[in-house]
Amino acid sequence: MASEIILQVAIPAPLPHSFDYLPPKPFSVEDLKPGQRVMVMFGRQRKCGLIVGLQSHSHIDSQRLRRVLKVIDREPVMDGTQLELLQWASGYYQHPIGEVISSALPKRLRDGHDASLRGQQRWRLTTEGYATLPNELSRAPRQSAIFAWLKQHQQGCDAAQLNMEFNNWRRAMDTLVSKGLVSIHETTCLPVHSSSPTTSPALNQHQQIAVDAICSRLRQYSSFVLQGVTGSGKTEVYLQVIEQVLTQNRQALVLVPEIGLTPQLVQRFQQRFAVPLAVLHSGMTDSDRHCAWNMARSGDAPIIIGTRSAVFTPMARPGLIVVDEEHDVSFKQQDGFRYHARDLAVYRAHQHNIPIVLGSATPCLETLHNIEQRRYQALQLPERAGTSRAPSLQVIDMRHQRMCEGIAEGLIQIIKQHLDADGQVLLFLNRRGYAPTLLCHECGWTASCKRCDGHLTYHAAINRLRCHHCGAEQPKPAQCPECSSEQLLAVGEGTERIESMLRENFKDVPIVRIDRDTTRRKGSLEAQLDAIQRGEHRILIGTQMLSKGHHFPGVTLVGILNVDQGLFSTDFRAMERMAQMIIQVSGRAGRADKPGSVVLQTHQPEHPWLNLLLTGGYAALCKALLAERRAAGLPPYSHLGLLRAESPSKDTPMRFLQQAATLLRPQLEQGTQLWGPIPAPMEKRAGRYRAQLLLASARRAQLKKLLDIVRPQLGELSDARKARWSLDIDPVDLY
Ligand code: ADP
Ligand code: ZN
Ligand code: ZN
Numbered sequence: 001m002a003s004e005i006i007l008q009v010a011i012p013a014p015l016p017h018s019f020d021y022l023p024p025k026p027f028s029v030e031d032l033k034p035g036q037r038v039m040v041m042f043g044r045q046r047k048c049g050l051i052v053g054l055q056s057h058s059h060i061d062s063q064r065l066r067r068v069l070k071v072i073d074r075e076p077v078m079d080g081t082q083l084e085l086l087q088w089a090s091g092y093y094q095h096p097i098g099e100v101i102s103s104a105l106p107k108r109l110r111d112g113h114d115a116s117l118r119g120q121q122r123w124r125l126t127t128e129g130y131a132t133l134p135n136e137l138s139r140a141p142r143q144s145a146i147f148a149w150l151k152q153h154q155q156g157c158d159a160a161q162l163n164m165e166f167n168n169w170r171r172a173m174d175t176l177v178s179k180g181l182v183s184i185h186e187t188t189c190l191p192v193h194s195s196s197p198t199t200s201p202a203l204n205q206h207q208q209i210a211v212d213a214i215c216s217r218l219r220q221y222s223s224f225v226l227q228g229v230t231g232s233g234k235t236e237v238y239l240q241v242i243e244q245v246l247t248q249n250r251q252a253l254v255l256v257p258e259i260g261l262t263p264q265l266v267q268r269f270q271q272r273f274a275v276p277l278a279v280l281h282s283g284m285t286d287s288d289r290h291c292a293w294n295m296a297r298s299g300d301a302p303i304i305i306g307t308r309s310a311v312f313t314p315m316a317r318p319g320l321i322v323v324d325e326e327h328d329v330s331f332k333q334q335d336g337f338r339y340h341a342r343d344l345a346v347y348r349a350h351q352h353n354i355p356i357v358l359g360s361a362t363p364c365l366e367t368l369h370n371i372e373q374r375r376y377q378a379l380q381l382p383e384r385a386g387t388s389r390a391p392s393l394q395v396i397d398m399r400h401q402r403m404c405e406g407i408a409e410g411l412i413q414i415i416k417q418h419l420d421a422d423g424q425v426l427l428f429l430n431r432r433g434y435a436p437t438l439l440c441h442e443c444g445w446t447a448s449c450k451r452c453d454g455h456l457t458y459h460a461a462i463n464r465l466r467c468h469h470c471g472a473e474q475p476k477p478a479q480c481p482e483c484s485s486e487q488l489l490a491v492g493e494g495t496e497r498i499e500s501m502l503r504e505n506f507k508d509v510p511i512v513r514i515d516r517d518t519t520r521r522k523g524s525l526e527a528q529l530d531a532i533q534r535g536e537h538r539i540l541i542g543t544q545m546l547s548k549g550h551h552f553p554g555v556t557l558v559g560i561l562n563v564d565q566g567l568f569s570t571d572f573r574a575m576e577r578m579a580q581m582i583i584q585v586s587g588r589a590g591r592a593d594k595p596g597s598v599v600l601q602t603h604q605p606e607h608p609w610l611n612l613l614l615t616g617g618y619a620a621l622c623k624a625l626l627a628e629r630r631a632a633g634l635p636p637y638s639h640l641g642l643l644r645a646e647s648p649s650k651d652t653p654m655r656f657l658q659q660a661a662t663l664l665r666p667q668l669e670q671g672t673q674l675w676g677p678i679p680a681p682m683e684k685r686a687g688r689y690r691a692q693l694l695l696a697s698a699r700r701a702q703l704k705k706l707l708d709i710v711r712p713q714l715g716e717l718s719d720a721r722k723a724r725w726s727l728d729i730d731p732v733d734l735y
Contacts, residue, residue: 532552
């Protein structure tokens with residue numbers, strides 16, 4: 001007897017390989033293809049998996065193999081190119097293929113729903129239906145009633161309308177369809193697009209050079225870095241390149257940071273192009289997401305715009321990928337399958353042989369290094385589009401200033417000047433709440449979280465203490481729990497405190513605070529941003545939510561209240577991040593014809609990095625930071641893999657990592673180092689102790705080879721089941 005075909009099925013489970021199953025019975029081999037989803041029994045659970053391969057034999061005895069319960073799809077939901085991408089990503093990020101595939105599918109497909117959802121169905125009479133006389137259906141009263149009703153509704157009806165009018169209409173409707181009297185149409189779930197697109201503005205010289213450079217290579221892989229400050233016209237460049245891509249009947253995928261996918265941006269695309277736009281983000285319903293995914297896959301949506309996970313959206317005719325604000329950390333998935341959407345996007349561009357454009361005012365050091373190595377081509381937009389001018393930067397030395405709740409006297413004066421001149425003022429502080437610490441004046445007790453190695457933040461509006469690491473919350477004590485003193489001091493400043501100080505000092509000035517506490521309700525951030533646009537608020541105080549992507553044309557002054565936070569962090573990327581933040585926040589000022597100023601408050605005006613940034617700009621600072629990274633053997637001059645472990649019991653994570661280190665050490669080749677294990681910078685968080693082990697290698701292939709060998713053995717270690725552990729390739733945060 002010829003041996004049966006074996007299906008290799010990827011199933012979301014923390015095991016690195018796929019699983020062998022037999023086909024269902026009866027089933028012909030021609031109907032089985034990689035990329036189809038199947039229902040299987042996995043242990044005692046029913047799970048939805050995906051066929052990744054067909055084989056003629058299994059290393060498992062076929063007597064012991066189970067049969068697939070059901071093949072869900074007639075046609076694959078993923079093509080070979082997509083499977084190849086995910087298999088590559090699974091290997092690169094050392095993450096189980098089943099989980100990788102699962103995170104690349106919309107939830108409804110992951111859950112095993114029918115793949116063919118495409119918006120809503122509508123039923124409509126066919127030409128034949130209109131030619132039919134009602135009495136021909138008189139022996140089937142329900143069909144006849146539906147028929148008569150559809151005749152009155154020439155636009156057709158959807159299920160909701162039919163449900164209101166008829167009971168049990170579906171069977172009768174199916175009969176009408178099979179008789180050819182009624183046809184089913186599908187409406188799209190995509191937002192209505194403009195029927196009269198706006199015309200594109202004439203490009204300035206630099207924009208034109210950029211558009212020409214990209215468009216001259218539309219049918220081949222190349223990586224471009226479009227470097228320009230906010231307002232320099234990057235989005236306009238994307239739009240005009242996409243215009244070219246559409247004329248070639250190809251699709252464009254645009255990835256934006258989480259906070260960058262605003263209704264304004266979507267609108268700008270909608271107004272420019274008279275084509276359906278598939279928008280993908282985490283806030284949408286499962287069926288809208290599924291629909292957008294399908295429209296992208298079929299090619300019905302020529303433009304796809306989405307956040308991180310949209311990098312997996314399949315395209316029928318890929319033509320271009322854009323990653324806007326490529327330096328943004330939200331492109332890195334921080335749990336589960338820890339991929340970087342920008343890096344996967346570059347891989348995809350390679351795969352499809354199409355160009356990719358990475359846009360940013362502040363490209364990350366990895367990207368700048370790629371430019372240096374001539375892997376990426378830089379395109380500069382040195383000027384601001386339109387008439388606006390670049391802002392001036394100024395430092396205020398806090399050491400010699402009278403401070404008013406975190407704002408120097410000198411800055412208060414500057415704020416007054418700008419308000420008097422009718423400008424808007426934006427103040428930026430990356431710390432929400434009223435005060436980051438509550439301190440007993442008598443005995444020195446500080447309020448700290450029981451579950452974390454951190455202080456509780458005082459929130460005055462609700463008079464409570466909150467942990468910003470685990471969310472724990474409690475009322476503010478009236479007395480010190482140690483010495484019963486009532487002299488409890490709120491030490492340091494958060495946005496809430498700055499806001500109340502400003503309200504005292506600027507009595508008649510409308511002030512708005514924007515941070516996670518004031519924007520919890522859905523839609524409230526949009527509403528507040530709109531009010532700012534309309535000029536309803538004169539002083540804006542906020543956290544980094546305010547630092548990204550938004551247009552604030554009326555803002556003439558930006559104050560960064562505490563630059564020092566970034567200068568002394570243990571994270572080797574802290575200075576890079578700080579510089580990006582300063583440049584990005586500065587980009588909020590002086591967008592229209594009013595010139596902008598930026599004021600930085602610091603206790604370290606002589607700090608060399610800060611000075612380099614102020615005198616030489618972002619490029620000069622990055623050059624120095626790169627030299628430092630090279631000397632220290634840090635990325636981009638080395639490649640990192642971080643093994644993290646955590647557990648409610650204190651010693652388990654370190655013990656597990658010691659065991660892992662013992663496995664790794666004999667395999668280390670020259671050029672690869674092992675650092676640790678060490679407890680995480682914040683060892684205890686949300687009641688769990690955390691530790692980490694860092695691998696660094698000058699050669700990526702070496703690191704991968706090592707992990708290919710060791711990773712499967714990690715799960716076998718004696719403490720592997722006691723600790724929760726994960727492997728992070730190219731970690732962006734080392735905690
Ligand atoms: P960025 O994406 O770099 O922030 P945008 O493309 O959003 O820049 O451009 C900033 C502003 O300038 C927008 O209001 C845009 O409409 C306008 N703009 C961009 N390019 C031009 C141009 N060539 N002519 C006129 N206005 C432009
Ligand atoms: Zn006390
Ligand atoms: Zn906590």
